[in-house]
Amino acid sequence: LGNGVSSEERTLAMIKPDGVSGNYTDEIKRIVVEASFNIVKEMLTQLDKDTASAFYDEHSSRSFFPDLVTYMTSGPVLVMVLEKRNAVSDWRGLIGPTDAQRAKISHPHSIRALCGKNSQKNCVHGSDSTSSAEREIKFFFKDFVSGGIASQQHDEL
Numbered sequence: 001l002g003n004g005v006s007s008e009e010r011t012l013a014m015i016k017p018d019g020v021s022g023n024y025t026d027e028i029k030r031i032v033v034e035a036s037f038n039i040v041k042e043m044l045t046q047l048d049k050d051t052a053s054a055f056y057d058e059h060s061s062r063s064f065f066p067d068l069v070t071y072m073t074s075g076p077v078l079v080m081v082l083e084k085r086n087a088v089s090d091w092r093g094l095i096g097p098t099d100a101q102r103a104k105i106s107h108p109h110s111i112r113a114l115c116g117k118n119s120q121k122n123c124v125h126g127s128d129s130t131s132s133a134e135r136e137i138k139f140f141f142k143d144f145v146s147g148g149i150a151s152q153q154h155d156e157l
Ligand SMILES: Nc1ncnc2c1ncn2[C@@H]1O[C@H](COP(=O)(O)OP(=O)(O)OP(=O)(O)O)[C@@H](O)[C@H]1O
Pocket: 059, 064, 068, 097, 098, 119, 120, 121, 122, 124, 125, 126, 127, 128
């Protein structure tokens, strides 16, 4: 098209504290690259309580929320922006179901089957829709324009 618009889609992926501390980062990144995702941003960061709570705000009324925040702040996480066609659903497919115990049975080749432990310690995160992806990418990478026209951030000058 020549106007910078691409048909690529972006999603936010995160290797959660158990994945990073369990040394699964290299293996997960190998799976990401083999599945033809382009890693366009990455950041190793330690979430504090406010940041983890804000990220999972939609679950704030759930009984597991305090434990979820404790888990997500228990060590560094690796946040990545992944790009390919159908990135959101393809990444959700690769990570498998939320409950890693179930993943081991129903999706034995999924990432959560590989490195998750249960319904909380499930090793990785993936945006569940294109609108969540856009929100989550902005959450971690404020200046990063999601959705294809990433090269035009300076034209307000
Ligand atoms: N029943 C539960 N008990 C404990 N923790 C849970 C439970 N359900 C979900 N969680 C935790 O909260 C996170 C968010 O839950 P959600 O239902 O959005 O799952 P998900 O979309 O598969 O996971 P994520 O949003 O992290 O990719 C889960 O990934 C998990 O860490």
